[in-house]
Amino acid sequence: xxxxxxxxDRTFLTNIGSLNQRLDLANQQIASGKKLLSLKDSPEGxxxxxxxxxxxxxxxxxxxxxxxxxxxxxxADSALSSVYTVVTTxxxxxxxxxxxxxxxxxxxxxxxxxxxxxxxxxxxxxxNVRGRxxxxxxxxxxPAFSIAGDAVTYDGDQxxxxxxxGDSVEVQQGLAGDGVFSPVFSTINQLLTAVDSGDDAGxxxxxxxxxxxxxxxxxxxxxxxxxxNSLLDAKNEQDSLELVIKSxxxxxxxxxxxxxxxxLQQIQTALQVALTAHxxxxxxSLFDYIG
Amino acid sequence: xxxxxxxxxxxxxALQAQQYALDITQKNIANASxxxxxxxxxxxxxxxxxxxxxxxxxxxVSVDSFRDRFIDYRIAQELPNQGEFDTASQVLxxxxxxxxPLDGKDLQSALSSFFNSxxxxxxxxxxxxxxxxxxxxxxxLSTQFHRIYDRIQSLQTSQDRAVSDTVSxxxxxxxxxxxxxxxxxxxxxxxxxxxxxxxxxxxxLLDKLSGLADVSYFETESGAVTVATRxxxxxxxxxxSRALQAMTLPDTSMTxxxxxxxxxxxxxxxxxxxxxxKVRDGNLAGYLTSLDDxxxxxxxxxxxxxxxxSDLNGDxxxxxxTPFVQPWLGNNSGAAHSISVAISDPQLIAAAESGAGxxxxxxxxxxxxxxxxxxxxxxNFTIDQFYGSLLASxxxxxxxxxxxxxxxxxxxxxxxNQRDSLRGVNLDxxxxxxxxxxxxxxxxARLAQVWSSLADEVINxxxx
Numbered sequence: 001x002x003x004x005x006x007x008x009d010r011t012f013l014t015n016i017g018s019l020n021q022r023l024d025l026a027n028q029q030i031a032s033g034k035k036l037l038s039l040k041d042s043p044e045g046x047x048x049x050x051x052x053x054x055x056x057x058x059x060x061x062x063x064x065x066x067x068x069x070x071x072x073x074x075x076a077d078s079a080l081s082s083v084y085t086v087v088t089t090x091x092x093x094x095x096x097x098x099x100x101x102x103x104x105x106x107x108x109x110x111x112x113x114x115x116x117x118x119x120x121x122x123x124x125x126x127x128n129v130r131g132r133x134x135x136x137x138x139x140x141x142x143p144a145f146s147i148a149g150d151a152v153t154y155d156g157d158q159x160x161x162x163x164x165x166g167d168s169v170e171v172q173q174g175l176a177g178d179g180v181f182s183p184v185f186s187t188i189n190q191l192l193t194a195v196d197s198g199d200d201a202g203x204x205x206x207x208x209x210x211x212x213x214x215x216x217x218x219x220x221x222x223x224x225x226x227x228x229n230s231l232l233d234a235k236n237e238q239d240s241l242e243l244v245i246k247s248x249x250x251x252x253x254x255x256x257x258x259x260x261x262x263x264l265q266q267i268q269t270a271l272q273v274a275l276t277a278h279x280x281x282x283x284x285s286l287f288d289y290i291g
Numbered sequence: 292x293x294x295x296x297x298x299x300x301x302x303x304x305a306l307q308a309q310q311y312a313l314d315i316t317q318k319n320i321a322n323a324s325x326x327x328x329x330x331x332x333x334x335x336x337x338x339x340x341x342x343x344x345x346x347x348x349x350x351x352v353s354v355d356s357f358r359d360r361f362i363d364y365r366i367a368q369e370l371p372n373q374g375e376f377d378t379a380s381q382v383l384x385x386x387x388x389x390x391x392p393l394d395g396k397d398l399q400s401a402l403s404s405f406f407n408s409x410x411x412x413x414x415x416x417x418x419x420x421x422x423x424x425x426x427x428x429x430x431x432l433s434t435q436f437h438r439i440y441d442r443i444q445s446l447q448t449s450q451d452r453a454v455s456d457t458v459s460x461x462x463x464x465x466x467x468x469x470x471x472x473x474x475x476x477x478x479x480x481x482x483x484x485x486x487x488x489x490x491x492x493x494x495x496l497l498d499k500l501s502g503l504a505d506v507s508y509f510e511t512e513s514g515a516v517t518v519a520t521r522x523x524x525x526x527x528x529x530x531x532s533r534a535l536q537a538m539t540l541p542d543t544s545m546t547x548x549x550x551x552x553x554x555x556x557x558x559x560x561x562x563x564x565x566x567x568x569k570v571r572d573g574n575l576a577g578y579l580t581s582l583d584d585x586x587x588x589x590x591x592x593x594x595x596x597x598x599x600x601s602d603l604n605g606d607x608x609x610x611x612x613t614p615f616v617q618p619w620l621g622n623n624s625g626a627a628h629s630i631s632v633a634i635s636d637p638q639l640i641a642a643a644e645s646g647a648g649x650x651x652x653x654x655x656x657x658x659x660x661x662x663x664x665x666x667x668x669x670x671n672f673t674i675d676q677f678y679g680s681l682l683a684s685x686x687x688x689x690x691x692x693x694x695x696x697x698x699x700x701x702x703x704x705x706x707x708n709q710r711d712s713l714r715g716v717n718l719d720x721x722x723x724x725x726x727x728x729x730x731x732x733x734x735x736a737r738l739a740q741v742w743s744s745l746a747d748e749v750i751n752x753x754x755x
Contacts, residue, residue: 007708039391039685039686040690137647
């Protein structure tokens with residue numbers, strides 16, 4: 001085949017051009033640490049990346065939700081634990097108020113102690129997190145319980161929020177106070193009425209109801225404990241999911257830096273050789289030797 | 292038997308022939324790096340006599356150039372593909388940059404932040420700061436839609452302008468080709484030495500034209516070329532060219548290509564022009580439609596869910612986004628351009644279950660859950676899957692344009708090398724020719740000297 005200057009030049013330029021392109025790509029990969037620099041580098045990979053990034057965003061959100069959930073459930077649990085202690089004390093005071101053990105003055109003093117303890121329970125039932133009453137159902141902007149005389153009324157509703165801590169994983173954010181506190185207040189009230197009137201039989205009847213109330217408090221604390229565990233489990237699950245997703249993401253997008261650097265060196269050498277070879281042969285023709 | 296003066300005459304002819312050959316060699320050397328130049332060759336035809344009075348012994352010379360119409364034609368066939376891929380690849384590279392920014396602040400992150408702001412709100416539904424955050428994220432999402440949409444649309448507009456510019460370029464080329472046609476015909480008829488130069492010029496123009504549009508051409512016996520579009524609409528015949536017009540028609544928003552009142556836009560499938568039209572009406576229009584569908588789907592679903600909840604005042608949720616009104620049924624054109632948040636008062640976000648107190652988060656959770664709903668038919672894609680599929684289609688369009696461009700570059704490199712192997716100037720050859728013709732010239736001159744001394748001899752004889 002006849003070879004002309006045009007061909008030599010064109011082939012040289014094409015080769016240099018493609019070497020430069022590869023050099024540029026290797027440089028970008030090294031600088032960014034990524035091999036997925038453009039959508040064209042992997043169209044399916046780019047689509048998958050969108051999904052993976054969304055998953056990672058969701059994981060962060062689920063973990064934040066679990067933390068907040070933990071806060072609410074924790075506050076509820078510690079309130080109920082205190083309630084248990086206070087109610088136990090009320091039971092003791094009530095037991096001491098029967099006529100064989102105490103005189104009329106002593107009964108009045110005990111009734112007053114029981115009222116103070118009842119107010120403690122009321123205050124615990126009106127626990128709040130940053131101004132939000134956690135036992136009021138959805139009526140978080142006002143106290144869950146109010147008192148008139150000795151009568152304690154629930155002012156909240158039965159709505160219980162759920163929090164999302166994973167794809168279709170939800171945990172209850174605490175509980176509505178009505179079910180757990182109203183029977184307790186009613187029992188305390190019954191006790192107070194009997195103590196006030198020195199009705200020993202009435203005191204015994206009221207005291208008999210305490211064990212039921214205390215065991216239901218315990219049951220609810222067990223449920224809150226389970227919820228706290230669920231939140232912890234959900235968080236752990238998100239942590240391990242995160243590892244899987246990050247590893248997949250890395251496989252898709254991260255450049256093999258060692259390979260990229262090696263490639264860069266190879267391309268640079270090839271480029272140098274091509275340039276040197278071309279400049280040494282360039283424009284040599286018979287004209288340089290005759291005449 | 293030759294006469295002395297006859298011999299001198301023949302020598303003169305031989306000198307002239309060698310000189311002519313040297314001229315051609317010089318021309319080849321001078322044009323060694325002129326693009327499109329076809330090297331010329333001197334054809335020596337032996338004299339028909341032996342130097343007697345009955346005929347001359349010196350050769351007659353003519354010039355021939357190296358041209359292979361088949362390779363020219365093959366190249367002209369491949370150039371439109373290169374023009375098309377080149378155009379598409381340049382535009383798609385820009386789309387890639389718009390959709391896939393290096394800082395990662397793309398539509399995906401805006402969508403995630405938007406939905407997750409509802410999820411954060413669900414943790415403390417009456418928190419005004421969290422409510423304000425929902426509105427900010429919704430605003431950011433809208434801005435992100437606008438940014439992407441408007442930038443792709445402005446790419447489309449610049450493609451549209453480029454259609455007009457390319458049509459002008461085509462018209463300029465067809466005019467020049469039509470002007471060269473009679474020159475080639477005349478030079479061919481008169482066997483003028485300029486024929487080759489005219490043909491080279493015209494071939495350059497035809498190559499350029501082929502890069503711009505997928506036209507076909509053929510050379511008639513007179514030497515003139517006829518240029519026509521893919522389906523046979525004539526652009527150049529003999530010395531006449533017909534200009535294409537670039538204009539918008541009553542039923543089109545984009546520039547169309549018109550010839551003699553006929554819309555022939557669809558005839559251009561390749562070349563820069565075909566590439567521009569395809570990218571403008573196909574790729575870019577498709578991406579915009581996807582973004583519109585995505586925005587419209589989001590607006591509709593979020594508004595529907597928002598209406599099911601209660602706001603901080605206990606009222607049912609109003610429109611969260613400004614409702615999008617389809618210009619006609621089933622068409623979401625403009626949704627991504629116009630998406631905006633309808634409420635500015637954070638109290639009006641309907642986070643609560645309908646009728647429940649301010650602490651209820653049920654609706655906020657459901658709003659956050661829209662991220663995982665399969666809103667988009669026919670593939671039942673969630674919104675991020677839908678967006679992912681848009682990126683995948685941009686990526687694969689870009690990939691095929693880029694691959695096409697690379698392959699096309701290789702094909703053309705081979706063809707052009709093949710053509711240059713035939714027509715290009717090789718300086719070694721010219722150097723050899725130069726020496727050859729120079730030596731022949733010197734030899735002829737020496738011969739003239741011999742004849743001259745013979746003549747002197749005769750004259751001296753006569754003088755004695």
